[in-house]
Amino acid sequence: MSSGKSSAWVTSADVARHAGVSRSAVSRTFTEGASVAPETRAKVLKSAEALGYQVNMLARSMIQQQSNLVGVVVSGFDNPFLLSLLGPLTHQLALRSQAPLLMDASEPEQLSNSLRQLMQYRISGVILTSGTPPIQLAKEYLRLRIPVAMINREPLLEGVDVINSDNRQGGALAAEVLCRAGARNLVFLNVVTGTLSPSARGAAFAKALAGQVRRGAVKLRQATAGGVSYAHGFEAARQLFAEPSARPDGVFCTNDALACGLIDGARALYGLRVPEDVKVVGFDDIPMAAYEAYALTTFRQDIGALAERAVACLAERMGAPDMPSRTLELPVSLVERRSTQIPSIESTESAKAPVRRRRLVSPPV
Amino acid sequence: MSSGKSSAWVTSADVARHAGVSRSAVSRTFTEGASVAPETRAKVLKSAEALGYQVNMLARSMIQQQSNLVGVVVSGFDNPFLLSLLGPLTHQLALRSQAPLLMDASEPEQLSNSLRQLMQYRISGVILTSGTPPIQLAKEYLRLRIPVAMINREPLLEGVDVINSDNRQGGALAAEVLCRAGARNLVFLNVVTGTLSPSARGAAFAKALAGQVRRGAVKLRQATAGGVSYAHGFEAARQLFAEPSARPDGVFCTNDALACGLIDGARALYGLRVPEDVKVVGFDDIPMAAYEAYALTTFRQDIGALAERAVACLAERMGAPDMPSRTLELPVSLVERRSTQIPSIESTESAKAPVRRRRLVSPPV
Numbered sequence: 266m267s268s269g270k271s272s273a274w275v276t277s278a279d280v281a282r283h284a285g286v287s288r289s290a291v292s293r294t295f296t297e298g299a300s301v302a303p304e305t306r307a308k309v310l311k312s313a314e315a316l317g318y319q320v321n322m323l324a325r326s327m328i329q330q331q332s333n334l335v336g337v338v339v340s341g342f343d344n345p346f347l348l349s350l351l352g353p354l355t356h357q358l359a360l361r362s363q364a365p366l367l368m369d370a371s372e373p374e375q376l377s378n379s380l381r382q383l384m385q386y387r388i389s390g391v392i393l394t395s396g397t398p399p400i401q402l403a404k405e406y407l408r409l410r411i412p413v414a415m416i417n418r419e420p421l422l423e424g425v426d427v428i429n430s431d432n433r434q435g436g437a438l439a440a441e442v443l444c445r446a447g448a449r450n451l452v453f454l455n456v457v458t459g460t461l462s463p464s465a466r467g468a469a470f471a472k473a474l475a476g477q478v479r480r481g482a483v484k485l486r487q488a489t490a491g492g493v494s495y496a497h498g499f500e501a502a503r504q505l506f507a508e509p510s511a512r513p514d515g516v517f518c519t520n521d522a523l524a525c526g527l528i529d530g531a532r533a534l535y536g537l538r539v540p541e542d543v544k545v546v547g548f549d550d551i552p553m554a555a556y557e558a559y560a561l562t563t564f565r566q567d568i569g570a571l572a573e574r575a576v577a578c579l580a581e582r583m584g585a586p587d588m589p590s591r592t593l594e595l596p597v598s599l600v601e602r603r604s605t606q607i608p609s610i611e612s613t614e615s616a617k618a619p620v621r622r623r624r625l626v627s628p629p630v
Numbered sequence: 631m632s633s634g635k636s637s638a639w640v641t642s643a644d645v646a647r648h649a650g651v652s653r654s655a656v657s658r659t660f661t662e663g664a665s666v667a668p669e670t671r672a673k674v675l676k677s678a679e680a681l682g683y684q685v686n687m688l689a690r691s692m693i694q695q696q697s698n699l700v701g702v703v704v705s706g707f708d709n710p711f712l713l714s715l716l717g718p719l720t721h722q723l724a725l726r727s728q729a730p731l732l733m734d735a736s737e738p739e740q741l742s743n744s745l746r747q748l749m750q751y752r753i754s755g756v757i758l759t760s761g762t763p764p765i766q767l768a769k770e771y772l773r774l775r776i777p778v779a780m781i782n783r784e785p786l787l788e789g790v791d792v793i794n795s796d797n798r799q800g801g802a803l804a805a806e807v808l809c810r811a812g813a814r815n816l817v818f819l820n821v822v823t824g825t826l827s828p829s830a831r832g833a834a835f836a837k838a839l840a841g842q843v844r845r846g847a848v849k850l851r852q853a854t855a856g857g858v859s860y861a862h863g864f865e866a867a868r869q870l871f872a873e874p875s876a877r878p879d880g881v882f883c884t885n886d887a888l889a890c891g892l893i894d895g896a897r898a899l900y901g902l903r904v905p906e907d908v909k910v911v912g913f914d915d916i917p918m919a920a921y922e923a924y925a926l927t928t929f930r931q932d933i934g935a936l937a938e939r940a941v942a943c944l945a946e947r948m949g950a951p952d953m954p955s956r957t958l959e960l961p962v963s964l965v966e967r968r969s970t971q972i973p974s975i976e977s978t979e980s981a982k983a984p985v986r987r988r989r990l991v992s993p994p995v
Binding site: 289293299300334342343348349355359365366367499526528530532533552553555558559 | 710713721860891897
């Protein structure tokens with residue numbers, strides 16, 4: 266395209282020819298700060314419209330000093346929940362004629378790259394998803410006066426809107442579900458990442474159990490996995506289940522991938538049964554949670570609503586950059602499956618689980 | 631930003647002030663076809679450089695009629711293999727100072743939206759991932775003279791580079807692995823999508839088995855799942871295993887999600903054991919394939935190489951739009967896990983599987 270071949274793009278030369286004006290007049294019409302006679306400008310705009318030149322976002326972006334491109338910053342690409350946000354975000358941005366520019370902030374070079382890109386493309390705004398690293402990044406955007414919205418982050422920065430799932434609601438409900446299922450020796454499986462939603466879930470879980478813990482009816486402790494993935498959950502099983510006399514009978518995991526790993530570790534390493542020996546609750550409702558091998562009770566984050574609200578907040582902030590920060594907490598839904606095995610509770614079971622049965626078919630591997 | 635607030639962006643006015651020239655001179659320096667005296671131009675460029683104005687990609691894009699934005703077209707966001715491509719693609723594009731503009735082609739409105747965006751942003755090229763629908767879309771891009779590269783698609787269009795995993799190699803190896811594991815009553819589980827990689831895998835599988843089928847040493851039939859997901863695999867288990875006298879003892883599934891569903895269906899619905907009663911092979915090596923509950927033998931597509939080659943082919947085609955089409959076939963690696971249980975074969979086991987053991991710990995659910 267750049268090698269001088271003919272192109273199907275309508276160029277300013279085409280518009281000039283059509284309008285009967287000079288090419289420079291066309292350029293000046295679309296150039297910030299350039300002077301052009303009103304009737305020339307009108308001719309140019311009319312021809313531009315007729316030829317389909319009117320939709321040159323690059324030209325428009327230069328004039329408006331913004332591009333309708335929105336940076337979507339992801340940290341790594343191995344978190345199934347984060348990936349599930351990309352579809353709804355792309356859709357919501359398209360509804361506003363905005364387009365998502367994908368950026369990876371998992372490595373320092375990528376990070377500085379993404380910042381440079383932002384400056385180059387006069388990006389209209391940035392959506393930071395959970396797991397993206399330092400608050401530093403958001404501060405850089407703010408310094409450049411680029412509007413920022415964050416999904417599932419702690420609301421720590423003035424001038425940034427935060428759209429979260431209601432972690433406290435989930436944590437409290439997890440306590441209720443595990444206790445109703447008969448678990449009395451409970452563990453919250455935490456992670457050591459910088460994002461704070463795990464702590465919010467754990468704090469609400471502990472708060473909901475505080476009375477029973479005081480009365481001695483329930484035991485509660487916290488364990489920490491080495492990371493957020495399936496493999497970390499599998500390893501955490503050693504930590505929790507190696508000592509037979511100290512095994513918990515109920516575990517609330519801060520996300521589903523950890524929970525799936527923990528279940529497999531409990532089964533494969535110690536022959537434990539879920540839910541008979543240990544009940545497990547996750548968070549996120551990733552696709553694997555509905556897999557028959559896990560049938561995991563979990564909390565579904567409303568990814569459609571998270572995306573919709575994030576894009577809407579960003580759009581509002583583009584129009585009014587100095588509005589006060591907002592924090593939204595969107596409700597989560599309890600999805601009960603066999604990992605807590607309570608047949609009689611009112612259920613919001615997902616249609617994703619291909620088969621729902623009350624009795625367990627014992628599946629020998 | 632657009633509301634007239636002060637901005638950290640360096641504007642043409644800043645450059646004009648710094649260079650001691652008119653704002654119009656700055657504009658003309660960066661405007662396609664506008665005339666400007668060489669010494670003025672030099673002053674402007676020097677100030678632009680000093681102030682950090684030199685990296686305005688929008689200006690440069692207008693001049694070059696392209697943007698360094700590359701469209702990455704995905705069809706839906708529910709295929710774990712496709713999502714795993716996004717990381718490497720983003721990384722490879724960044725190495726060439728290009729940025730991925732994410733587009734969803736799963737719905738007709740999204741499709742036309744994405745086309746409009748392409749035209750608006752003077753996109754430099756497009757990468758179509760497998761699963762994106764009609765060849766029609768690629769034709770539109772070609773008509774607009776936008777370079778196109780496709781990943782895992784049949785090479786049907788002149789002027790389009792195609793980067794595939796070697797499906798024939800995988801299909802032939804799947805036959806070998808299943809036969810070595812002792813399976814004699816084989817099924818290829820196909821899907822009905824428009825993409826042709828499943829057929830290539832099935833055809834190579836059948837070809838590798840042809841001699842044994844002729845001699846009556848092996849039986850082979852094909853079954854068709856209703857779609858590519860876990861739930862479709864689970865349903866396919868009814869088709870394959872409902873009739874005890876006709877059960878296959880080896881199944882090659884066209885992707886891993888199907889294979890995981892099939893395994894769970896075989897276990898939960900019919901109490902079958904994998905691999906004792908039925909051996910299963912998948913394709914893709916998605917994260918779930920390494921999960922202890924599946925421990926699925928599969929073929930790892932080299933997503934890093936697929937992304938690298940696609941971005942490189944696209945870059946070459948940008949420089950030479952009329953070069954002949956190329957089709958690349960990248961080798962896949964066999965990853966042997968317990969679903970075909972052959973302890974003695976040389977193995978390319980993934981480090982992802984947290985535990986590798988020869989003997990099976992029976993995990994009661």
